[in-house]
Amino acid sequence: MGKRKATVEGNPNHDFCEFLTELAEYEKNVNRNIHKYNVYRKASSVLATHPTRVKSGDEAKKLQGIGEKISKKIDEFLQTRKLLKLENIHSDSTNAAINTLTRVSGIGPSKAHSLVKEGIMTIEDLKKHTDKLTHHQIIGLKYFEDFEKKIPRAEIEEIEKVINKELHSLDPDYKVTICGSYRRGKAESGDIDTLITHPSLTSDKVDKKHKNHMLKNIVSTLEKCGLITETLSLGRYQGACKLDVDHPHKEAGYKVNASRPVLLLHTLFYRFRCV
Structure with a gap:
């Protein structure tokens, strides 16, 4: 990210x-x-x-x-x-270009180096050459400015409520825990690391097909309610979400109705980045 x-x-x-x-x-x-x-x-x-x-x-x-x-x-x-x-x-223009391009979600150092060799030096250049990007990188470019912003704690709390509500409608045994900087008490986070556990998924009994089925159901449910707007990758799920509510931080220059980086992580460990 x-x-x-x-x-x-x-x-x-x-x-x-x-x-x-x-x-x-x-x-x-x-x-x-x-x-x-x-x-x-x-x-x-x-x-x-x-x-x-x-x-x-x-x-x-x-x-x-x-x-x-x-x-x-x-x-x-x-x-x-x-x-x-x-x-x-x-x-140094090359250094500056590489540092800029790697700020796009999905673009690592190797990809940035190859893009620079082709003369792609800026975000604007990148927008003209999306044919050279993967699906993940295209989404990262689309929400570049939103992904750069920190997510206020109050918004994460609202997103957590939505996840809990929707998943408990699927199965009341789901347990949702927001991890990362949020769990450490920080006022803002770069993304939302969400641990989702279920009694049927234990270390001594992990059925991959069952786990994948649960993941698809969770993603589908959060898409239908409008929280997840984009999927970057499955397996180790990464995606983008949008919270359509008024937010107290809006007047501070924060775009509440812009998409936020969401990541959902595997084994029902999801990482949400809100866009």
Whole structure:
């Protein structure tokens, strides 16, 4: 799914997290260096959960997961409010194009590299060459702007109510649990990870045909009620949903009636991205 900046709310180190996340995406998408990607992501996560503002690189180094190189970047940012490495990355058109294209759901580093080699550098370029995209990527492009937005907790709660209502009409034994950042108490989420369990699906007795049948019934039910609007993939289900209700966050610039990224995940573990 689309990449998002670190949430400012409740995070005194959000600006550090933002540049570390951007460096992580660069290492993954452009250099394909997963080790560096993980290092930057871990540092960002550590700073995001630190309760107070980090005032120097030396202070940052005392936190687990932050070493000498990252602490120097924090010092550079504190002194100049920018990073030379990121300035250089931004000035390189190829790097910028790859980072932009990988923000589209379904487009990974390899696909982005191949698109750039064909001269497709921007989202607008991509819209002119949808013949080169898979179904998943076309849907990701269609809802690109919506997928970039965070989903307010209040909206996730409304979606959870809809899922519970519809699934209990199918079978009252279904249990719905929203996981991920929502379960951790965050005010916003990038997508909606939904765990759906049923007594007939246990680790010692999993009938694949039965499971697939249940999945199809669930998807069909949520499509009929209007929640699911697009399917990106089955098996490890991914799709998009839309909640047609008035929403208190609308005045904050949030499009309530735009589609939201929904993902439904396998073994009745679904991931919803609202569009």
